[in-house]
Amino acid sequence: MGKAVAQEVPLVSNIAARNNIALNGKWSYIVDPLENGYYDYRLMPFKNNGFFENKKWNNTDLTEYNFATSATMDIPSDWNSKEERLFFYEGTVWFQKDFNYKKDAKTKGILHFGAVNYDAKVYVNGKLAGAHVGGYTPFNFDVTDLLVDGNNFVVVKADNKRHKDNVPTVNMDWWNYGGITRDVTLAQVPNTYIEDYLVQLDKKEKGKISGWIKLNSESANQSISVSIPELKIKKNVTTDAKGIAYFEIKANPILWTPEKPKLYDVTISKADENIADQIGFRTIEAKGKEILLNGKKVFLRGISIHEEAPFRSGRGWSQDDAITLLNWAKELGCNYVRLAHYPHNENMVREAEKMGIMIWSEVPVYWTISWTNPDTYANAERQLHDMIYRDKNRCGIVIWSIANETPHSDERDVFLSKLAKYARTQDNSRLISMAMEVTKSPNNVNTLHDNMNEYVDIVSFNQYLGWYRGTNESCKDMQWVIPYNKPVIISEFGGEALQGLHGDKKERWNEEYQEELYIQNTQMFNRIEGLAGVSPWILVDFRSPRRQLPNIQDFFNRKGLISDQGIKKKAFYVMKDWYAQKEKEYK
Ligand code: GCB
Known part of the structure; x- marks a missing residue:
């Protein structure tokens, strides 16, 4: 086995604040209902010859696809609303985009997708970078070793076929929009980079902000600073053997409320990195x-x-x-x-x-x-x-x-x-x-019963x-019993x-x-305790x-x-x- 050339890595937090090459914009696409670009005629996945190779077409070799002359689509988007023929389509669409990259031994390239619905396979310069399932969460791959200096290309196979065992399952009440539905970026980060951080009010002690900063590698004794200029905070911390630095800072920030949604500029930096965020502080119980x-x-x-x-x-x-x-x-x-x-x-x-x-x-x-x-x-x-x-x-x-x-x-x-x-x-x-x-309501008494009550706050x-059950009038007589000592939300x-x-x-x-x-309904709500x-x-x-x-x-x-x-x-x-x-x- 040769060494893995690309891999999925923990999510790079606050991706928008990184040094990014934006890969939004026009992507070429090929609709592939039979998945011809992925399987050969014996239904075996191609090792090479798949659409992910993005072969340059010519009329001497036999190649039956060509991204360069295919239509383009703006990304992010869903294909159903972008092209009339794809309104009801559920299946595979291939997307391809060229981009430029400047290689640098001191940096890594992290290819980040805000979301692809549902099943994504991602290739860089013809090689698999990784795969992901789930239509609404981000994912990223370290593609450093697949990148070359100069022209590069990325290919995504997006497949939104529904399956019983998926999350969500086959049955739902919304459109199963397919495609690269959120931002795509290539973040060029230092080899040792700030992967993730947490900055929040201390759970136990009043007048304190606490949290941690985590590097992508277990690299000790790295100095990092957290600053919140408006609160006159600049705290220097050092990572432990796990590459994590914990901090506690005395502070009395103005608390975030709907009436006054105060957010503070927060910067997390180390010698070669600067990440800007806006963070608010509040408690919820x-x-x-x-x-x-x-x-x-x-x-x-x-x-x-x-x-x-x-x-x-x-x-x-x-x-x-x-x-x-x-x-x-x-x-x-x-x-x-x-x-x-x-x-x-x-x-x-x-x-x-x-x-x-x-x-x-x-x-x-x-x-x-x-x-x-x-x-x-x-x-x-x-x-x-x-x-x-x-x-x-x-x-x-x-x-x-x-x-x-x-x-x-x-x-x-x-x-x-x-x-x-x-x-x-x-x-x-x-x-x-x-x-x-609430599934049953004998004698106009709706009683909520759910064993999950003890697991929720x-x-x-x-x-x-008034719609699926009863009439609008029936709201007048309805009683509600929610037998748990917890706040109730409809x-x-x-x-x-x-x-x-x-x-x-x-x-x-x-x-x-x-x-x-x-x-x-709203009149009835006034009678619901809690x-x-x-x-x-x-x-x-x-x-x-x-x-x-x-x-x-x-x-x-x-x-x-x-x-x-x-x-x-x-x-x-x-x-x-x-x-x-x-x-x-x-x-
Ligand atoms: C529900 C579902 C929601 C549906 C809605 C409806 O209870 O949670 O996803 O869209 O009813 O309109 O039937």
């Missing part, structure tokens, strides 16, 4: 039935959001996409968003934090996952790990959600309890939750009174309306029906292949408070008023 932000009781005035771009109904990824969505949430009166049902791109998280919006971030353990398959568990745990790893310095995130609407069974309980415990090993400074369900559940409620369709409030699909649903927040389903109409009704749904889930074209429906204003009232109550 659950005490009895209350959620406390910096020790003060808060009500989470939320909204659920899919990572779908406003106006163009494709996968959202940019800072502009994030700002548009979050401004709508702000207009609604939100201090909180539920980012469903998978980790969103970093722009969403960072912009929300800047605007003073608290965040629920979730992994796609959705509906009927293969509970007994150990690979499925490992996959879910890896996604949870990477979600927490990427965003641990984001004070805006207050809740990690490990699942959504999963059917009760012993196997599911084993899976989810293990996942919840794992989440705590990765982060003990935030709250854990999951979206549960917040008891959350989705309920669809993580979803809602109903569909086609924006612009008007009629009787008793007739489905028109705006008046949805408006009435919001009126009746209610600490809600996140209606959903901010904007979003694409879903489950939603087939012609002239109304047309492959959109219409539960948005805002249409896919950005027009507010009547229910938006019901929610806005209710939130204005809540804001006053909690002043």
